[in-house]
Amino acid sequence: MDWKIELISIPVTDVDRAKDFYTSIGFVADHDHRVHESLRFVQLTPPGSGCSICLGEGITDAAPGSVQGVQIVVSSADEAYRELVAAGVEATPVEELPWGRFTYFADPDGNKWAIQEFPRRG
Template identity: 60%
Template sequence: MLSGGSRAVTQPLADENWPEFDIAWSHRQREGVVTMDFKLELVAVPVSDVDKAKAFYVERAGFNADHDHVVSDEIRFVQLTPPGSACSIAIGTGISRMRPGSVEGLQVVVSDIEAAREELAGRGVEVSEVQDFPWGRFVYFSDPDGNSWAVQQIPPRP
């Protein structure tokens, strides 16, 4: 038993009865025990004007518009994904109690910070100059409500 009463799955990955990869139940092996992957794939970002925020993220930040559904008079769900990312953001109405503009520390990673900055600035995003740190090179921007983003280029590993 694992802490919290959970049980580890002990079926080996090589068993032909188990699929090699299943997106809903992907597993990894650690210390001879198969464990469940927990993938972060959606983060709610609170906004005051859904249409304005959607336009910013799609037209300026270059995100893909995956979904835009009006579920009811109280709920609208919009899912947006940065290019190449496995994690999306959700904006809308009735999906979060957070105050618009209150999210800080969202971060995406790119292979070329100069090109990323140029692309964002070219699309009309107010983006900072490149800042260099031992843990990477960064630029920063915010959406119209003030939710803040960092864009990082990870330094080469020794």
């Protein structure tokens, strides 16, 4: 039996601002539905990912900006960094560590993301 992580809730203060931010860095807007007055569900997926994020109203009780440590794996941290900066995102310069190359950024609410390029093997 497979156990797949397919959806992560990201708490935000302004759904439209967050949706604009994530689509500006390449996430695909899969769904945006107002289920009822107190529930709006927005699903966004990074290009090539099997896991999406959701944000909205009535989705989570977590404080906006409280998510830390979500990691995206890419083939080139340098290219990811350039794309983030080109989209107007404050990202850290690429850092080289024994377990990969990383750049970091936060969304407008302060939810923190890591982008990792795995080290080349052999």
